[in-house]
Amino acid sequence: MALFTNKRNIGIALTILSTLIFAMQDAITKQLVSDHPVWFIMMVRFWVLLVIAVGWALVSKQGFYSVLRTKRPGVQLLRGLFLFGEIALISFAFSMLGLADVTAIFQAHPLIVTGLAAVFLGETVGWRRILAMLVGMGGLMVMLQPEGNIVGPGAFVALGASLSFALYQLFTRLASRDDSALTSFLYVGIVGTVLSTIIGSQYMMAMDEVEWGLLLGICATGTSAHFLLMKALSLAQASDIQPFNYLQLVWAIPIGFLVFSDLPVWSTLFGAMIVVGAGLFSLSRQRIRAIEKADGSSDPVIDAGIAKTQAD
Incomplete structure (x- = not known):
């Protein structure tokens, strides 16, 4: 089909597929955390992630020790801490709220990233994007209003997960200035595995074949979805595929x-x-400003085709 001969279209299709797989991963996580300790589940997930990260580093052209070498150890440590916190918080949120409720609250993270990037990274944020952030926060208040069914501890745990993920993205941007993506991936695995093993080893429990299958399903869906997203970013510009993450x-x-x-x-x-x-x-x-900066244009009417911006 001609639709799938264009790299951009393939990238968008892979992104859409990754969002479906991520939603499936969340559903499996919600199923497991209802009867199993979150910390044990996280420990298994991070061990699988670490094995993949180490294996990837070993076969990379850079070589394992080059990948392991980081110019920003403090930033990499904080990245790992924030991602660990996000996974823990969203897992607990799934045990308290419905799948769609948690996902809806979590969608605030791109707006939080915009605000944090302006404060901590000095990124320029115009009045329109500031207004968009305020409107988005208003949307959160609508979701959290007392007449709804999600107000309570679970909602604020989900919001904490969104904030933690936004901070993870912020520090990923900082790390990317000096370290490769593979180095960042490896350190996420190292930090997460150390923390989850320290805590999760105290919650070891026996599981039957079905439960192990579900746990491995979480690992498989997470790995495949991230692979699809990375492949999508190699085929299409980040600004083209970002909007589809809301799916x-x-x-x-x-x-x-x-x-x-x-x-x-x-x-x-x-x-x-x-x-x-x-x-x-x-x-x-963000895309319009990137194009204007690239070509010196101040025309606000810009073809939606294209700008290369860093993925949140």
């Missing part, structure tokens, strides 16, 4: 209903629409 919420709603009989209430859906809309607007402004 994870679209997948989470039917999966949550089919697997857990969960349906979000109107306030969650309406608030999520506001957050996603604000996020998409912010991304479009």
